[in-house]
Amino acid sequence: MKEFSVKPNIKMIDTVEEFCSIYDIGKRDLVFVSNSTYHKFFEGKTGEAIVINYRKYGDGEPTDLMVEGIYEDVKNVHYDRVFAIGGGTILDVAKLFALKEVSPVVDLYDRKIPAVKEKKLILIPTTCGTGSEVTNISILELTTKNTKMGLAVDQLYADDAVLVPELVRELPFQFFATSSIDALIHSIESFTSPKASSLTKMFSLKAMKMILETYQIIVKDGKEARKPFIKEVLMASTYAGIAFGNAGCAAVHAMSYPLGAKYHVPHGEANYEIFTGVYKTYQEINPNGSIVILNEYLAEILGCKPTRVYDEIEKLLNHIIPKKPLREYGVTKDDLKHFTEVVITEQSRLMANNYVELKRDVVYDIYQKLL
Numbered sequence: 583m584k585e586f587s588v589k590p591n592i593k594m595i596d597t598v599e600e601f602c603s604i605y606d607i608g609k610r611d612l613v614f615v616s617n618s619t620y621h622k623f624f625e626g627k628t629g630e631a632i633v634i635n636y637r638k639y640g641d642g643e644p645t646d647l648m649v650e651g652i653y654e655d656v657k658n659v660h661y662d663r664v665f666a667i668g669g670g671t672i673l674d675v676a677k678l679f680a681l682k683e684v685s686p687v688v689d690l691y692d693r694k695i696p697a698v699k700e701k702k703l704i705l706i707p708t709t710c711g712t713g714s715e716v717t718n719i720s721i722l723e724l725t726t727k728n729t730k731m732g733l734a735v736d737q738l739y740a741d742d743a744v745l746v747p748e749l750v751r752e753l754p755f756q757f758f759a760t761s762s763i764d765a766l767i768h769s770i771e772s773f774t775s776p777k778a779s780s781l782t783k784m785f786s787l788k789a790m791k792m793i794l795e796t797y798q799i800i801v802k803d804g805k806e807a808r809k810p811f812i813k814e815v816l817m818a819s820t821y822a823g824i825a826f827g828n829a830g831c832a833a834v835h836a837m838s839y840p841l842g843a844k845y846h847v848p849h850g851e852a853n854y855e856i857f858t859g860v861y862k863t864y865q866e867i868n869p870n871g872s873i874v875i876l877n878e879y880l881a882e883i884l885g886c887k888p889t890r891v892y893d894e895i896e897k898l899l900n901h902i903i904p905k906k907p908l909r910e911y912g913v914t915k916d917d918l919k920h921f922t923e924v925v926i927t928e929q930s931r932l933m934a935n936n937y938v939e940l941k942r943d944v945v946y947d948i949y950q951k952l953l
């Protein structure tokens with residue numbers, strides 16, 4: 583059975599001003615937002631809402647410790663709506679606070695406490711990558727397990743996903759790069775997932791084309807040339823979110839998580855490190871499945887032969903984020919054994935969506951080639 587659904591209402595609102603007047607943020611609202619976004623766009627517009635500056639609780643990508651820190655500060659606050667304005671990390675953390683019980687968060691991820699949705703959840707992305715606003719997934723680094731884990735339950739769906747292009751237009755290039763590459767990989771991994779359907783594939787293909795064509799414009803006309811296309815990339819990221827929210831991500835994400843957790847490599851960059859290694863391996867193991875259509879489609883966009891797509895896509899993406907050997911992040915040979923073990927034992931949710939089965943020795947091999 584293939585199922586397809588888009589749970590949140592998706593709204594496009596051009597400006598922050600308009601967004602604030604429609605939602606009338608105030609008393610009994612909890613607003614997750616970074617200090618910089620708050621001061622730039624929301625100061626004086628959130629009334630008596632409790633504003634959570636996520637960065638106060640830690641640097642980098644979200645961990646169980648950050649969630650516990652926020653929980654300590656809000657456990658006695660009464661609120662009815664949760665607003666999250668930010669990148670995937672802020673959205674992922676905020677999703678948890680729409681639940682009745684959040685702490686201990688490790689127990690939530692281990693399914694020892696049930697996920698019961700209690701508050702309204704409104705998600706507003708400020709990067710063009712994670713697609714988190716339309717998925718039911720929250721990814722956290724669980725410090726005790728030393729990897730990232732995903733909790734995917736329908737209670738984490740937002741009520742509203744609101745796209746506000748004004749918030750994304752001035753996104754610095756580095757964040758544009760890592761977040762849009764993440765979206766590109768969502769679209770590709772969901773396309774080759776066994777759970778993909780003709781509906782999810784339609785969203786995947788459209789997202790790939792929009793993102794890759796924007797990259798081609800950047801290569802031709804420079805980084806600033808991305809700005810008129812930001813709204814399209816934001817849309818593409820939501821398309822990719824719809825695709826992977828239904829069909830799932832797979833080995834690229836699973837294998838990037840230990841790298842992100844141990845060496846704090848930004849999520850999109852860690853994905854790019856792993857991406858072509860996995861797809862070249864898929865191609866070797868089974869060159870005759872849905873990867874044929876993917877390769878032909880990418881070849882047409884890239885203007886190359888289908889047999890060359892992974893080299894050509896790497897050439898293009900290297901203009902966006904230069905790819906490095908894993909050892910340049912500090913990864914050692916010993917890490918690879920541990921990473922492989924974590925992928926096989928902890929990431930079965932994602933590894934079930936692989937285009938072909940990747941056994942332990944193959945996962946290790948991919949890492950080794952990238953070292």
Ligand SMILES: [Fe+2]
Binds near residue numbers: 712764768849
């Ligand atoms: Fe991702």
